[in-house]
Amino acid sequence: MLTEQSLAAMSAVEMVAGFADRTLSPIDVHDAVQSVIEARESVLNAFWVRDPDESRKAAQASEARWAAGEPLGPIDGVPVTLKENVARRGVPMSSGNAGAEPVVPEADAPITARVLESGGVVLGSTVMPDWGMLSSGVSSRHGITRSPWNSGWTTGGSSSGAGAAAAGGYGPLHVGTDIGGSIRLPGTWLGLATLKPSYGRIPLDAPYQGRCAGPLTRTVADAALLMRVLSQPDPRDWSSLPPQDIDWSALDVEVRGLRVGVQVDAGCGEPADAETVAAVRRAAELFEAAGVVVEPVEPFMTRDLLHDLDLFWRVRSWNDFRALTPEARQRVLPYIVQWCQEGADVPGTKVLQCYQQIMRIQEQTVAATLPYDLVLSPTAPVAAFPADQPMPFMGNGKTMHHIGFTAPYNMSGQPAATVNCGFTTDGRPIGVQISGRRFDDLGVLRAAAWYERNRPAGAVPHWPDSVPGAQVGERTT
Known part of the structure; x- marks a missing residue:
C-alpha cells in the first residue's frame, strides 16, 4: 500500500494513469500532498496563499468526473501550484515585496484559466523574492x-x-x-527538470521583453504534460505564438546524428567552477557516445552586454521603487534598494543604448547557436549558495554575474531546459542547460528526456524525505 509520502511523490503522468483506471483517487492524492506540506512548510516557506479546503473541493469534483468517465483535461485531479505573479482572480499578488501594495486581479491569467479548464487542483500561490529580481528565496515580504x-x-x-x-x-x-533564468536557476540548484519555453509559447497576461512562464517538475515527462496545458492559445497575449499542434508526449526518440554544441565559458560574469564544468562535460560525453556530433561553442556574450542588460533592469525597478511612498520604501529589501538605485537618473540615451544591447544579445545568441540542434552548458557557474544570501556573488558590480548562460536565451526567445546531471562533493545538485533553436521546444524536451533516461545513476536525484541540514539561518556552504 502506498504511503502518503510516496503517493505525494508520484509523477503527474502516473497520477493521471491511476485516476483513469481507478486505482488512485484525486482526493487521496490531494490529502497526501497536504500532509507533506504540513510537515515541511514551516521550514521550506514555499507558499504565499494556500487554501486546503478549497483545493480539496476541487479534488472531490475531479474524483466525481473521473468516476463518470468525463475528465476535463490531461491533468484533471493533479495538484498544481502557481507562482504568485500568475494572476488568480481575487487572490492578492504582492510580487514578493513588502513595500508594494498587493494587487488583487479581477480575472485569471491565461495560465490559471488553462490549468482550471484542464481540471488541475490548484494548491495555492508560491512565493518569489522582491519584484522577481533576485536569484534566491530571499524576500522582504515572505522571509x-x-x-x-x-x-x-x-x-x-x-x-x-x-x-x-x-x-x-x-x-x-x-x-x-x-526573465533571465528564474525557472532554470531553481532547476539547477534543486535538481529539477524545467523548461523555459520559446518566447510566446505560453500566453501571458503581462508579456514583457524576455519573460516566459514554464514548468518546474521532477521529471521531463511531467514538464511536457504541463506544456500541453499551458501552451493552449489565449488572445489576450498579443505577443504569443500562433497555435501549433505539438505532440508533447512524443519524447521517446534517439539523439544519434544530432549536432550538439558544448559551451562552458559564458564570456561574462564569474567563470563556472570545476565541478560544474566537469558535470556538463560528462553529460556531453554521454551524448557523443550515442552518436551525436559534439563541438565546442565559443562565448558569445560579453561583459558589456551583461552590464547593459543589468542596467536596463535596474532602471525598470527604480521606476517601480520611486513610485512607492517614503514609508513603503523602507520595507523593500535593502539589497534591492541598493541595486535599483544604480538605475536612478540614467539618461534616456543610455537606456536606449541598453535596449539596443539587448537586440545585440538576441542577434549574437541566435548566430552562435544556429549551427547546432542543441547547445549544452552549465545553467549557473556555481551550485547552491547559502539560503539567506540574496545573490550568488555579492561583490560590487557582480549582481548578475551568474546569468551569463541563461539570460541570452530569454532575449533570443529560444527554448532552454534543465536536467540534473550530477552533484558536488557535498551533495548539491548540478543541472545541465539544454537549449535549442527558436520554436523547437519539443526537440529540447526530447533531448532532456533522452538524457534523463540515460544519465548515470550518480546523476539521478533521490529526493529527500525530510528537510535535512542546517538550522534555520545557519550558513552551510
Missing part, C-alpha cells in the same frame, strides 16, 4: 524560502517557492516565470 535538500541552501529564484514545492514533494506540477 527566506529554503531548499528541501538542505535548509541552509538556496532554492534559487525568482521562482523560489515553485522550486521548493517541486523538490519538496508538494505534488508534481509547478508553474514559474523566467
Whole structure:
C-alpha cells in the first residue's frame, strides 16, 4: 500500500494513469500532498496563499468526473501550484515585496484559466523574492524560502517557492516565470527538470521583453504534460505564438546524428567552477557516445552586454521603487534598494543604448547557436549558495554575474531546459542547460528526456524525505 509520502511523490503522468483506471483517487492524492506540506512548510516557506479546503473541493469534483468517465483535461485531479505573479482572480499578488501594495486581479491569467479548464487542483500561490529580481528565496515580504535538500541552501529564484514545492514533494506540477533564468536557476540548484519555453509559447497576461512562464517538475515527462496545458492559445497575449499542434508526449526518440554544441565559458560574469564544468562535460560525453556530433561553442556574450542588460533592469525597478511612498520604501529589501538605485537618473540615451544591447544579445545568441540542434552548458557557474544570501556573488558590480548562460536565451526567445546531471562533493545538485533553436521546444524536451533516461545513476536525484541540514539561518556552504 502506498504511503502518503510516496503517493505525494508520484509523477503527474502516473497520477493521471491511476485516476483513469481507478486505482488512485484525486482526493487521496490531494490529502497526501497536504500532509507533506504540513510537515515541511514551516521550514521550506514555499507558499504565499494556500487554501486546503478549497483545493480539496476541487479534488472531490475531479474524483466525481473521473468516476463518470468525463475528465476535463490531461491533468484533471493533479495538484498544481502557481507562482504568485500568475494572476488568480481575487487572490492578492504582492510580487514578493513588502513595500508594494498587493494587487488583487479581477480575472485569471491565461495560465490559471488553462490549468482550471484542464481540471488541475490548484494548491495555492508560491512565493518569489522582491519584484522577481533576485536569484534566491530571499524576500522582504515572505522571509527566506529554503531548499528541501538542505535548509541552509538556496532554492534559487525568482521562482523560489515553485522550486521548493517541486523538490519538496508538494505534488508534481509547478508553474514559474523566467526573465533571465528564474525557472532554470531553481532547476539547477534543486535538481529539477524545467523548461523555459520559446518566447510566446505560453500566453501571458503581462508579456514583457524576455519573460516566459514554464514548468518546474521532477521529471521531463511531467514538464511536457504541463506544456500541453499551458501552451493552449489565449488572445489576450498579443505577443504569443500562433497555435501549433505539438505532440508533447512524443519524447521517446534517439539523439544519434544530432549536432550538439558544448559551451562552458559564458564570456561574462564569474567563470563556472570545476565541478560544474566537469558535470556538463560528462553529460556531453554521454551524448557523443550515442552518436551525436559534439563541438565546442565559443562565448558569445560579453561583459558589456551583461552590464547593459543589468542596467536596463535596474532602471525598470527604480521606476517601480520611486513610485512607492517614503514609508513603503523602507520595507523593500535593502539589497534591492541598493541595486535599483544604480538605475536612478540614467539618461534616456543610455537606456536606449541598453535596449539596443539587448537586440545585440538576441542577434549574437541566435548566430552562435544556429549551427547546432542543441547547445549544452552549465545553467549557473556555481551550485547552491547559502539560503539567506540574496545573490550568488555579492561583490560590487557582480549582481548578475551568474546569468551569463541563461539570460541570452530569454532575449533570443529560444527554448532552454534543465536536467540534473550530477552533484558536488557535498551533495548539491548540478543541472545541465539544454537549449535549442527558436520554436523547437519539443526537440529540447526530447533531448532532456533522452538524457534523463540515460544519465548515470550518480546523476539521478533521490529526493529527500525530510528537510535535512542546517538550522534555520545557519550558513552551510
